[in-house]
Amino acid sequence: MRKLKMTLVVLLALAAAMPAAARAKAQVEQNTATAPQGRAKYVFLFIGDGMAMAQISSTEVYTTARSSRDISITKLGFTRFPVSGLTTTYDAGTFITDSASAVTAIATGNKTLSGVINMDPAKKQSFKTIAEYAHEAGMKVGVVSSVTLDHATPAGFFAKVPSRSNYYDIEVQMVKSGFEYFAGGGLLQPTGKDKDQADVIQMARDAGYTYINTRDAFNALRPGAGKVLAINATLQDSGSLPYELDRRSGDLSLADYTRKGIELLSDNDRGFFLTVEGGKIDWACHANDAGAAINDVIAFDNAIKVAVDFAQAHPQDTLIVITGDHETGGMTIGFAGTQYETFFDRVALQKKSFIAFNQEVLSPYKRNTPKAQAKLADLLPQIKDAFGLDYNDLSKFQQEQLEFAFQRSMGDEIERSVAEDQYLLYGGYEPLTVKITQIMNQTAGIGWTSYAHTGVPVSTFAMGVHQELFGGYYDNTDIFKKMASAMNLSL
Numbered sequence: 259m260r261k262l263k264m265t266l267v268v269l270l271a272l273a274a275a276m277p278a279a280a281r282a283k284a285q286v287e288q289n290t291a292t293a294p295q296g297r298a299k300y301v302f303l304f305i306g307d308g309m310a311m312a313q314i315s316s317t318e319v320y321t322t323a324r325s326s327r328d329i330s331i332t333k334l335g336f337t338r339f340p341v342s343g344l345t346t347t348y349d350a351g352t353f354i355t356d357s358a359s360a361v362t363a364i365a366t367g368n369k370t371l372s373g374v375i376n377m378d379p380a381k382k383q384s385f386k387t388i389a390e391y392a393h394e395a396g397m398k399v400g401v402v403s404s405v406t407l408d409h410a411t412p413a414g415f416f417a418k419v420p421s422r423s424n425y426y427d428i429e430v431q432m433v434k435s436g437f438e439y440f441a442g443g444g445l446l447q448p449t450g451k452d453k454d455q456a457d458v459i460q461m462a463r464d465a466g467y468t469y470i471n472t473r474d475a476f477n478a479l480r481p482g483a484g485k486v487l488a489i490n491a492t493l494q495d496s497g498s499l500p501y502e503l504d505r506r507s508g509d510l511s512l513a514d515y516t517r518k519g520i521e522l523l524s525d526n527d528r529g530f531f532l533t534v535e536g537g538k539i540d541w542a543c544h545a546n547d548a549g550a551a552i553n554d555v556i557a558f559d560n561a562i563k564v565a566v567d568f569a570q571a572h573p574q575d576t577l578i579v580i581t582g583d584h585e586t587g588g589m590t591i592g593f594a595g596t597q598y599e600t601f602f603d604r605v606a607l608q609k610k611s612f613i614a615f616n617q618e619v620l621s622p623y624k625r626n627t628p629k630a631q632a633k634l635a636d637l638l639p640q641i642k643d644a645f646g647l648d649y650n651d652l653s654k655f656q657q658e659q660l661e662f663a664f665q666r667s668m669g670d671e672i673e674r675s676v677a678e679d680q681y682l683l684y685g686g687y688e689p690l691t692v693k694i695t696q697i698m699n700q701t702a703g704i705g706w707t708s709y710a711h712t713g714v715p716v717s718t719f720a721m722g723v724h725q726e727l728f729g730g731y732y733d734n735t736d737i738f739k740k741m742a743s744a745m746n747l748s749l
């Protein structure tokens with residue numbers, strides 16, 4: 259014990275005396291000493307947008323609470339991975355990154371400003387992505403997302419734009435990338451912002467892509483299909499896949515898109531790089547809807563399980579990396595009103611996401627009900643049905659909060675003087691719906707601090723070839739370096 263302590267002291271002193279470059283080299287040598295030999299030939303990068311430890315841990319508590327009163331957690335598939343790390347997410351301009359600068363860091367190893375994809379903060383120089391390096395090295399490349407394919411996170415693997423909202427430019431660059439597989443959500447501006455540009459879908463066809471937008475055509479795809487652009491038949495809000503909570507049975511899931519990606523891309527001597535984004539974990543957390551977020555973490559985990567099955571058949575060649583790009587919502591386990599208690603079984607009562615409730619219940623009600631006749635009582639049965647929230651079980655204070663939010667949802671213009679408290683109370687969302695999910699979450703013991711992202715680190719998990727590179731506490735830019743090293747890419 260004493261000898262070990264002495265050795266540690268000496269090592270620490272040596273490490274402190276070593277210059278950074280030598281330390282990095284020693285680190286690499288130490289890693290290669292324990293790592294399996296060879297190159298990661300089949301590489302998966304799963305990104306949970308807005309997913310940090312609170313989202314992961316809530317899902318684990320929820321999964322247990324559904325079936326038992328035990329104080330324990332049921333681990334997800336990916337939280338059982340042999341290696342885990344912590345990853346800082348600050349960008350070039352703020353401690354609280356957005357998805358554009360976060361993906362730039364992960365995909366290229368460079369920090370930039372929020373809103374910028376794969377360009378430097380001055381928006382002059384552009385950066386090459388891990389997917390482009392992989393493609394050049396002969397690997398096939400796939401990009402899957404549950405939100406639109408031109409959204410910041412998927413775009414970060416093929417596009418370089420000064421602004422993440424240059425959707426058309428991103429789509430054109432997607433087609434030009436020549437990557438073999440794009441799948442999931444839709445495209446926001448396929449004929450440009452003013453609908454006066456060349457159609458990107460046609461452009462993709464001209465470039466040799468097979469364009470698919472039905473389930474049957476998708477299921478019929480076989481290896482040798484060539485380059486594929488597959489958009490889900492059902493799109494929910496802003497061109498995205500439905501929340502897992504709202505997905506109808508038989509509709510394609512993130513796991514289906516991952517499985518097909520493997521099937522189409524693995525038909526290659528040099529292997530593949532497949533990135534899969536669970537993009538709506540973030541959207542649900544922006545809206546403070548824990549039920550929708552948790553179910554999307556489960557869908558994300560199910561997609562990862564497909565990759566794990568593949569890895570089991572190719573253990574010497576496969577690397578799977580899971581990370582988040584940032585935390586969203588300031589979610590936590592614990593709320594002032596419930597103190598040390600949690601009631602996560604209540605989350606299981608939720609049957610619709612906030613967006614489905616808006617689209618199916620609240621919007622039609624607002625359209626069809628004259629303001630003078632509108633009353634919260636009309637919606638209580640649907641609220642109970644969608645969220646398991648019984649008005650009569652709520653405290654007087656909570657009932658008043660719901661009434662107040664209902665009035666705000668039914669009102670039209672908000673006076674300037676109340677704009678600030680309107681934002682603090684409801685963000686940019688439907689006041690009634692956000693208040694329902696907040697009360698729901700609070701009774702379960704889940705708290706929120708924001709409708710935006712937060713600056714806490716995320717968790718990264720790895721299994722497979724060169725998994726050991728991903729242990730420790732490091733920056734999101736290091737994920738690029740670690741993957742490149744595992745894939746033996748010459749940068």
Ligand SMILES: [Zn+2]
Nearest residue numbers: 308540544586
């Ligand atoms: Zn976000």
